[in-house]
Amino acid sequence: MKNAEIIKHIDDGANFYLRLLGDAEHxxxxxxxxxxxxxxxxxxxxxxxLFNIRLEHLYDKELKEKINxxxxxxxxxxxxxxxxxxxxxxxxxxNRPEPVPEPNDEEAxxxxxxxxxxxYEEIAMPISVKxxxxxxxxxxWANISNTVLHDGYxxxxxxxxxxxxxxxxxxxxxxYYNGTAASVCSIINNKDISSLxxxxxxxxxxxxxxxxxxxxxxxxxxxxxxxKIITLRAFAGAKKLYQTMGFRIY
Numbered sequence: 001m002k003n004a005e006i007i008k009h010i011d012d013g014a015n016f017y018l019r020l021l022g023d024a025e026h027x028x029x030x031x032x033x034x035x036x037x038x039x040x041x042x043x044x045x046x047x048x049x050l051f052n053i054r055l056e057h058l059y060d061k062e063l064k065e066k067i068n069x070x071x072x073x074x075x076x077x078x079x080x081x082x083x084x085x086x087x088x089x090x091x092x093x094x095n096r097p098e099p100v101p102e103p104n105d106e107e108a109x110x111x112x113x114x115x116x117x118x119x120y121e122e123i124a125m126p127i128s129v130k131x132x133x134x135x136x137x138x139x140x141w142a143n144i145s146n147t148v149l150h151d152g153y154x155x156x157x158x159x160x161x162x163x164x165x166x167x168x169x170x171x172x173x174x175x176y177y178n179g180t181a182a183s184v185c186s187i188i189n190n191k192d193i194s195s196l197x198x199x200x201x202x203x204x205x206x207x208x209x210x211x212x213x214x215x216x217x218x219x220x221x222x223x224x225x226x227x228k229i230i231t232l233r234a235f236a237g238a239k240k241l242y243q244t245m246g247f248r249i250y
């Protein structure tokens with residue numbers, strides 16, 4: 001698989017992930033032909049993001065107008081990785097960011113082909129990993145994810161997003177340490193393309209191999225179920241963890 005195709009899969013994974021978050025009773029999804037937005041309905045709580053941006057066909061004047069329109073919304077925006085030089089320059093202009101050498105705290109886009117997946121070690125006690133298979137476990141999973149990743153803000157709704165786990169589009173996993181739920185992750189499946197998401201460990205249980213264990217279980221299941229590639233986005237020290245598991249930065 002060529003790098004350009006892998007980068008497209010990373011982009012597609014991010015867009016698919018955000019679209020799924022908007023596919024819930026308390027959320028709304030808007031697409032105006034140029035970009036998509038998800039946001040919570042009035043009086044509700046949830047994530048707000050702009051994504052799936054399609055501007056390549058626009059003439060320069062309209063392109064600039066749309067970019068200004070997007071930036072003035074001042075919400076989380078996934079511009080995508082596969083930007084043409086023309087679009088990149090229109091977005092950043094003279095403020096074009098300089099490449100940042102690794103290692104750094106910037107977000108890294110990573111992927112692993114299933115054929116390159118290493119043989120992982122067996123998960124051993126005191127750690128055990130379980131796939132979420134009921135509403136109560138999903139509420140537990142959502143609470144850990146929201147607490148660790150979003151300071152308690154409910155990006156994941158403990159009820160309305162459960163069906164994503166239930167129907168297999170977003171299988172969720174919990175790692176336990178001596179029986180205590182301590183780390184979580186999920187795999188989002190878009191046919192034979194998957195993305196590793198919502199990796200989070202409670203502070204007091206870090207550096208005990210829990211994140212690695214829960215990710216290993218999720219990755220192994222995804223590959224067994226036919227995933228050809230698994231993508232992810234990672235920050236800071238997490239990048240080193242994923243590299244030891246077979247992921248590469250793109």
